[in-house]
Amino acid sequence: MASEAVIQQPYLGDLFLDVSFDKNDPLYIKLEKHLENRDGSPKISGVQFFYCPLGLAMQN
Template sequence: MPFLIKHIDQIAREKQRDVLYVDFDRELYPDYDYTNWQIRQDLINWLDEQDISYQFCAGMASEYSFESYHGQLYLDVIYDENDPVYQRLSRHLEDEQGKPKIKGVLFFYCPLDMTMQNKHHDEPGFWEN
């Protein structure tokens, strides 16, 4: 069944803050299907166990290309290295050098100022035109 999801940059502009999300390396797993990929489901289960809110999201919006949803998740955690929830999330997803701990799971920081480059996407009727 189709569903509507927001792009990560739209979420950042709505929250008026930097945001975090995970994407999945489809090149590493050519047969990747987010609906059945156990590593993604394990991550979702861990987020649920940790009471970390998330929602489906798309990557950065682009006027020049379109991509179908492939499992990305916005993580409703404030980017603050002193925040215990952020620390727990970061320790779960990255090693001490900031490299992915879970093969194929990519952890991203999306700064608000970068997302503001697409603020014109929020104007009424933009996507319809």
């Protein structure tokens, strides 16, 4: 059961994208190139790109 405290929080802009964390996957490469510069810095100010396993994301 989800925590009501989390449900009452405003939307913070998080998105779950079902893309494999695989540096050889063409879809992952396309997403990474869209979100990050070659040095790993974000292309879009305030946007973070990181891996979170589905099980962890679904805890709440």
